[in-house]
Amino acid sequence: MSHAYTPGLKVSEAAEFLRVRLLPIPGDVLVKQGEDVEPESVVARALLPGNVVTANLARLLGVAATDIPALLLVKEGDAVTKDQPIAQSKGIFGMFKQSANAPTTGVLESVSKVSGQAIFREAPIPVDVKAYVGGTVSEIVPGFGAHVDARGTMVQGIFGIGPEVSGEIVIASDDPARPLLPADVKPTHRGKVLVGGSVARLDALRACVQAGVAALVVGGIDAADLKELLGYDIGVAITGSEAVGLTVVVTEGFGELAMSGRTHRLLSDVAGRKASVSGATQIRAGVMRPEVLVPHEIEVIEKTETDSGYMHGGSVVRIIRDPHFGELGKVVDLPPEPARLDTEAKVRILTVALRSGEHVTLPRANVELVDERL
Amino acid sequence: MTQPIRSILATDCGSTTTKAILIELTDEGYRLKVRGEAPTTVEKPFDDVTVGVINAVTEVSELAGRPLVGEDGRIIVPQQGDAGVDLYLSTSSAGGGLQMLVAGVVRTMTAESAERAALGAGAIVMDVICSNDKRQPHEQIARIRHLRPDMILLSGGVDGGTTSHVAELAELIGAADPKPRLGSGYELPVVFAGNVDARGAVREALQDKTALSIVDNLRPTLDHEHLDPARDQIHDLFMEHVMAQAPGYDKLKSWTSAPVMPTPGAVGAIIQTVAKQRDISVIGVDIGGATTDVFSVFPSAETGEPVFNRTVSANLGMSYSISNVMASAGIENVLRWVPFDIDESELRNRIKNKMVRPTTIPSLIRDLQVEQALAREALRLSLIQHKDFATELKGKRRARDISEAFAQSGSGDTIVDMMALDLVVGSGGVLSHAPRRVQAALMLVDSFEPMGVTKLAVDSIFMMPQLGVLASIHEEAATQVFERDCLVPLGTCIAPVGTTKGGRPLATVTLELPDGRREITIGAGDLELVRLPTGQSVRCRIEPSKGVDVGHGPGVAFETEVEGGEAGILLDGRGRPIRIPSVAKERVAAIEQWIRNLDLYPRESR
CATH class of the missing domain: 2.40.50 (OB fold (Dihydrolipoamide Acetyltransferase, E2P))
Structure with missing residues (x-):
């Protein structure tokens, strides 16, 4: 059996994350190599020429x-x-x-x-670049900024909205398959990073905004609710600058989709710790996915299959299109020859053993690698 | 005598996939041997476009059964025995392609000519700044600063005309001091192609702040457009400045036998070559994941000279931008092509999921039908934008005859005449990879609504970009492969335009088929298919009813030759614009009837 290149989203409890924090124009770097920084620390400052x-x-x-x-x-x-x-x-x-x-x-x-x-x-406009993530300055880029290096838990989402924020992780729903309800959102969640379940409908999203929640991490979101929340429809997946007062990281996709068990478990393990969250998503030209980064001590950096991007027999995958959308399974066959689908399209396929034991044949393009263990 | 080129390898580095084709000289001339593809690798963890190139070429090498990549990891050029190729060429749209800002004095004159030059060179035009765009200068400056283009094309003024407006535009650009999108260590390329008398003022405003280059005025007089020097300069700068910033391009550049071309520029080149060689009017469309490009060559009504136009509908595509197709077209327009009821909220989620996971493909028939419905709308909207842009030169002085005065025609009319159109070529996954070719034919007909008699074709495996760059150095090889291996004839569409009274048919079509004469009446609302294989063409007599036009005027009968293809002869009586019942039940019934008549989808699905 051969192997195939299939990108996936990184979900790891022992990842290294290096974030490059640079000014758009030359300015002053305010940190030194080896210095510890917090998410709010200003790394570099510049004066943009005035209007x-x-x-x-x-x-x-x-x-x-x-x-x-x-x-x-x-x-x-x-x-x-x-x-x-x-x-x-x-x-x-x-x-x-x-x-x-x-x-x-x-x-x-x-x-x-x-x-x-x-x-x-007009007068110059000051621009600050913050560290975004708590860690250590590993490299200085003279005149522009620094690299901030940290280790800990990293969860990449599939889609997000809203700017970089940080806050303490709070698990709102112990069940990753249960929808987040408005009643789950408490006044004590102000400034926190709330981890929900399978979906946050419009009323729950608005409850988060009202309570001043910094960020919400949730399995799914309904496209119509997102449009209602933003006041417009997102046509092209380039986000990060939305100003609705809430950063959202969607881990699975659009619709009601149980958050992956591993994602929920890893975030539960770091409940109470400070997380850095970004909703910025850019699918095209410089792929950028939303993320939750939770720095903490780790001994060994975990090398996962999604790091390699290569799928082989035994790899765990998530099915990312109907039928069986959202289900996890193990790759059992990667035939090299293309095969015909029901639509009569001839494509490269794979066979996946679902948790139920059923074997399904799918286009290779319709799965992604996940760092889950089955 | 120099030895002929024996083999050519060409790659197209798209934003998602890098596609490679191998062409070899055979007894029948140049033919496509094999193709391969691999994911594009301009992003992390690879950050090097040549990794994807080598992966795609390795697949080609395996399929062709001969080595193409040397031990040093480079493509072997020239061919040595069985190894390597004589030419290696590439196009690229990875990393977002070429993103340009265009500036000109008057929106409908020099700015529009500049936009045409930039689009023709293969750019995505981010904005058009002009003296009369109703924005205040400070708003224009803020916009220029915000956009961070790869390049700016500045035009304005006819030669010998006033210089102050174009000087003012140059000063605005200078004041904005724009930074290029990629890389912070180089100056933004600016091409000035305006009034020759303004060159000094433009130099003064921009020379110290940008990488300024000056070429001939693209609109030397109001009556004349001269786009080639600006286009050529854009191509050169694309390679020298823009691509040099993208990861791995320096290496790629050193491998190729000719400059790397922006993908859409290359597609435009092959479309123009074909229109010229066959002396026909052509529309080419490339529907990609993020954008849809429309190319056309039609004769100018005023000069009779063929005019090439290209437009990019930047946010109409089948994956990254699919959600925008829905937002732009409206859900009702999408649903009118879907032969079943679907929950609106489910449809919205399905489309958004495709947007965030753009490489997935439909494996269910219903999923395929929804994607093809969206494709129809993306294509329809792209053609509307193209028609609005592809016009006679605006601002031109000309004498009108009395008939034109009555017809209210004038400068600025679209030159895209769907009745005069000879050939539509579709490209892009949703068309080229449609499981049945008749699906691609109907998508093109439903969205473009060709009138009269029009040939339909698709690019079999997205080869047009590679053939376009090949045409720039080896036209013979490019056209041979285009005719024999790239273009897949789908057949011919016959679409009467007009209405009849009392249920009379729109037209009667008599086909001299190999198995005998067949007379078919096209009634209002009919959609029929007559199978006629690729390579066959038959005599055809078309007799339209009174008031109905099939290309030779209302009610005028004529004989012509119609070509077959993988779909056949499509007889379309659904009217222009196509009339689809608005009541859901009737709509579904009508579409199901068309599906049956055309054998559009596998039977068990219905």
Whole structure:
């Protein structure tokens, strides 16, 4: 039996996670190599060039662009305040002079002799990059930031929304197959990372927002509820900037889907610890999955099958499309020859033994590796 | 005499899959030998596109039974005995392809010409900034800063015209000081293709802040578009700057016998080659996971010259963007193609699950039918966008005759004439891998609604990108493989346009089939298929009823030759636009009838 390359989601109790934390433009790095950092620690800071505001002085004064330099009251590079006169026309016999005023407070950056356009730069905008995860600074990227290295439990989800947050893990439902109900969400969950069950419907999601829950980790979510929560439909899976007041990590998919037993167990094992959670998902061009990272002491880094990405006989897989969507099974055969499906499509297939003992034949594309033990 | 090229290996590094084909010179000319594929590896843990290339080539090598990869891990070029190939070429759309920002002075004139140049070069156009786009300069600057494109194309002004507007645009770009999407250590490439008199001002504004290059004006006069220099420059910069930032591309670049082309640019190249060689009007469509590209070549109504257009519907695709197809088309439009009732919430979840696990494929017939319904809508919406873009040059001065004045036609009319269309070529998994070819034929007909007599074909195994790049250096090999191995003829669609009274048929079609003459009447709402194998063509007389047009004018009968294919001759009396019953029960009954008539899906599923 051969093997096949099949990406999967990482779920490990002993993973190493290195997060590269960089500024978008050069700035100051505020940490040192070897330093311990918390999720909230500022790693690097930069000043983004301020916003730009323009004013066409030639049009405002009714003169040719080439005449503008002689009419300026301030020099390029000078600081200006909003409404300060910056250029004045000569008028007629010294009368009827027209003025052009600064449209904002900042610096007069340039004035074009071709178009007559003046460009004003507002005050720089500070940008901070935080550590996001509690760990150790393992490498400095001069002028940009640092690598933060940590070890512990790592759970990748399939889809998420919302920004990076951190909080203490609380298990809201002991049963990974039970839906999360609004009554499960308590006022004491403010700022926490709540681990739910098979699905969080709209009322439960809203209860989380209302209670100030930092992040919710749940097996499934209904597409219609997500649309209702966000106020719009997500058309392309690029997320992370949603501002609904809750970061959500969906571990299995859309619909009601029991959270994988291993995921639930690993998160239960770290209940009470501080987790870093990101909802950012990008399926295309630089795949990024949402994640829950819980740093803690580990002795040996676990090497899992999903790390290799290669599936072989005995590999545990999750079926990720109907029929049998969500079920786990063991690979029993990976025939090299393509075979015909019910649809008559000829594709590469595999045979999976389900937990029930039933053997099913599926397209290879419809399974993903999981670090579960059966 | 130089030795002919004996073998060619070409890869296309897509965002998900890297596809490799091996072409060999045989007694019959150049033919496809084998193909292989492997997941693209620009992401972690590999971070090197050549890993996926070598995996795909290794599969090809195994299937061809001869070594193509040397012990040093490189593709063996040139061919030495049985090992290696004489040419190795590649296209790429991995890492999000080429993402460009376009700027021009007037939206419908120079900015539109610039957009056409960028799209023709194979780019995804992220935004079009122009002097009259109703945004304030500071909003435009904020947008430029936010986008982080791979490249900017700046145009504006006809040669000798005013320079102030284009100078102003250059100053806005300079003030935004945009950073490239990939890599922070290099300057953003900016191509200026505008008024020659503005070059000095543009240099002053951008030379120190960007990697500025200047080429001929793409709209030297209002009546003339000159896109090639800008397109060529975009291709060069794509390789030099953009791809050089992507993981492994430096290595890939050193392996290829010609520059790596952006995938859509290569597809456009082969479509143009075919239109030119056959002297026909063509629409090509490539429906991918994230985007749908539409290419067309139609003659300009004014000059008669063939005009190439390409559009990218950036968020209409069958996996990453599938959820957006649903959002853009509306659930009713998707469901009208589905021959069964389905719970709306279940459908939404199913589509979102495909979005987050984009590589899965339908293994149930109903799942396949839902995906094909979504494909119809993605294709339909993409063609609407294409028609809006593929127009005569706007802002052109021209004399109108009296008939044009009455017809209210003018500059800016679409040149996409579905009645004049000769050939539709479909590409992309949902079309090329449709289990039955007749499914692909009907998806193309349902979404594009060709009128009159139109040939249909699909790209058998997504070979168009590789053949496009091959056409740039070996046109003969590219066209031979395109005709013999790439293009799969599906057949011909005959679609009368118009209505009749009193239940009279729309047209009568008489086919001189190999087993005898067959006369078929096409009634309103009918959809029939006459099998005619690939390679056969038959005489056909078409007699439309009064007021009905099949290509030669209302009520005008004519004779023509129609070609068969893997589907056959499709006789479509469903009207233009296609009329589908709005009541669910009647809709399901109508679709089931069409499925039966065309033998569209396996029998046990119905």
